[in-house]
Amino acid sequence: MQPVPCMDFKPLQADQVSAWDRAADVLIVGFGGAGACAAIEAADSGASVIIFDAASGAGGSTALSSAELYLGGGTSVQQAVGYDDTIEATYGYLMASNAPQADPEKVRAYAEGGADHLEWLKSLGVPFKHSEYPHRAMMALTDDCLLYTGSEKAWPYRDQFEAAPRGHNLEVEGDNGGPLLMQLLEAAVRERGVAVVLESRALRLIVEGRDDALPVCGVVVRQDGEERYYRAERGVVLCAGGFVMNSDMLNKHAPKLQRATIPIGNPNDTGAGIQMAAAVGARLINMDEGFVSLPFYPPASLTFGILVDGNGQRFINEDVYHGRVGTLILDQTWPVYLVVSVDDYADYETVSYLGAPIAATGETIEELCVELGLPEGALETTIETFNTSAAQGEDPQCHKHSDWLKPLTAPLVALDCTPGRGAFFPYFTLGGVDTTVNGAVLNEAGEPIPGLYAAGRTACGVPRRGDGYASGSSVGDATFSGRQAGRAAAQTGDTA
């Protein structure tokens, strides 16, 4: 990773601005999923809007993602397919999987508003098929919609909350949801007459007033090598992504995340929005947390295998979401191996994203154990215990669902899932600016900073834990929180 050049995010006092270049009711920094939705809602609330992006086009990290949306509570697709998902089950699952730092108010709004949010996206032309992709998979590569993208069917959640698939995949073949979603959102933004200002990097917030009140009233933007001064009559919305591309911020705030190997996001996920907010006193929360994945399925049959640590012991039910596996691996005694039968290894080499090299193979369990060089007898004991339980359809140790339980039979393969040895360990950040459910940025004392809003990964929203993450909860949360922030920013002027 390139080091991010040290920038000066200190706010500029408005009376230092000799001439304003341009003004609008709402200024939005960042044209990814959150910024686009903020712009649409702000415009639909009657505000004039300017949206900036440092890149030469709209998209942000949303365009790079699969753009599943994690939505529940009985969406139109869930109902059409036959799932009676409830708001309470959605709320309960999201609270439990993001505990203890879940924000009850945000999760409540998200669970209650999920079905409407899908309809809103559909009203913008975003296509969702009334169908399900009924496999254990990282993503649906068909144009089918519903997919289980979390650990709803796995222990410890399966006994607590009625499971339902909540990942909503766009109706498009292949892994092309992100580009399509952003193309449609961009069209909706432009249709509304929002001024789109690209290749323009927001540098600093502009504040006015003295002493007690420092309302945010504008943004300094670098365009064509020059600083321009944009005035916000009502509010500024920061939707500038997370900080996974900023190694200094990672070192300071999320050192453990870097045990994973590949930061994912767009190159402008440098935390600039977070830093601009911090420079006016915003509270940053959950900064140590991130999404980490060990994408070990497909093939789904690898789920029949067992993951063992450097002591030869299991540490997880292998039927959970890949992000829970990846997150827990960071804290284990390394090395970490996935041991699976050759039968279930199946078409790993052609369909897997994992890239984990083979650590050992064995015609017998004993041979594999010797080759892996784990503490003598440890792996044998683990496999014996697992096989005995699995034969009875039980896993008292790690609680893998009986659907994924069967004794391991030789010949066996062990994949090396130790971070840094070839397996794909992507990660991104889940910390950011603390906001109200409406996107107002809070200071360290919990009070709103007038005129400042944030959404998407610049803020800290619904997804808060790597071990509880579900695919689609970032794009879902970004688009949802962007809408709240855009609406709130547009309305500030009216109520002031």
Add this chain to the structure above:
Amino acid sequence: MQPVPCMDFKPLQADQVSAWDRAADVLIVGFGGAGACAAIEAADSGASVIIFDAASGAGGSTALSSAELYLGGGTSVQQAVGYDDTIEATYGYLMASNAPQADPEKVRAYAEGGADHLEWLKSLGVPFKHSEYPHRAMMALTDDCLLYTGSEKAWPYRDQFEAAPRGHNLEVEGDNGGPLLMQLLEAAVRERGVAVVLESRALRLIVEGRDDALPVCGVVVRQDGEERYYRAERGVVLCAGGFVMNSDMLNKHAPKLQRATIPIGNPNDTGAGIQMAAAVGARLINMDEGFVSLPFYPPASLTFGILVDGNGQRFINEDVYHGRVGTLILDQTWPVYLVVSVDDYADYETVSYLGAPIAATGETIEELCVELGLPEGALETTIETFNTSAAQGEDPQCHKHSDWLKPLTAPLVALDCTPGRGAFFPYFTLGGVDTTVNGAVLNEAGEPIPGLYAAGRTACGVPRRGDGYASGSSVGDATFSGRQAGRAAAQTGDTA
């Protein structure tokens, strides 16, 4: 815990101050261990100094502590007692036990400066006996000095770094090190003509300048119900403790810590120093981390027992420092039991701080297992495995040292160590303001905020992890970092 009243920490612009009440070169907020040492060094650097505390006397949380100091690298006491501790071993242990978020520069300075720091304290009259308290204990209740206060002799550290006792207990009987240390430091402060201003709560920083530079130049202090304006000619040093007494900050920054039960510190550990710094753009780091303890020894003989989780499995080598045990328990599947023979239960009821109730007793292993109601057969298997290994003086599963290994023999007792069921689980925070090794406060972009310094638990220093904590590293770090910050603040005026 009482909710902390919401305060407004926004800085005041200097030109809003109509009249300054008083001025000094260096203003120090907080008269605990860090503030006292900052005051002494600032005064010895030739600065005029005012030190404030919200309480009616000096002391802070240091006075409430045992005031061991974790110092290594070959202190005079270590040498006199016969330990050849090295700077490299001290550095290595502190880096490893605080990884990955350890600050190499701070740990280096602390390891290299430990021996001198002890001499400096001795020069102020702080007494240390040339002796060792050679037992596994929470603290020395005698006037002996050296004590192992971390996990130096336990896996995984014992194989990596030469162990040495680095806890330095003051020469005083009973748990009275804290009051004595603060009494001596306060005397040294007053001897130097430092102005001590008590019952005075620092409310907000005062900043001057516009645009790029916002140097901190003073403090608003509430005294006798009125706001007073103190000017700092050279710098302000925040030594106002951590935030364990602020439930809002805990909820936002360290939600998991509250799985422990008893916040420890002084009532003014409300994060006010951290919030004042944040309001001028300071970077807050490591905010999710804290010290957590399960003080299960004395009696040391409980170390012969095994800790098991709700699945009846062990999860730790029980010979580690009590803070590592406490921290790991927060993440286990609850309940958590300590299973020990009645012989080793010994004088638990009279000497323990733990307060854990008896969950079950058993004349046989089977009886105990049934009574505890863990998954059928799980605890039996765990004890069998442990006993077989222990009989051979080995613990391949959790690596407890052979000194603490022997098979568990009936009759047995199980203590309930589940948080919330009676066992004493104290905690405090380890996150704070990011600073340079000299105590200069950094903003989110990593640049120093002119005129602002921090030390002790307001800053983020050497101890950074609950699972790697060692007793004495907070008082050691507070007194050490206070000195650096006091010196740096005093010198700013000279070099400007």
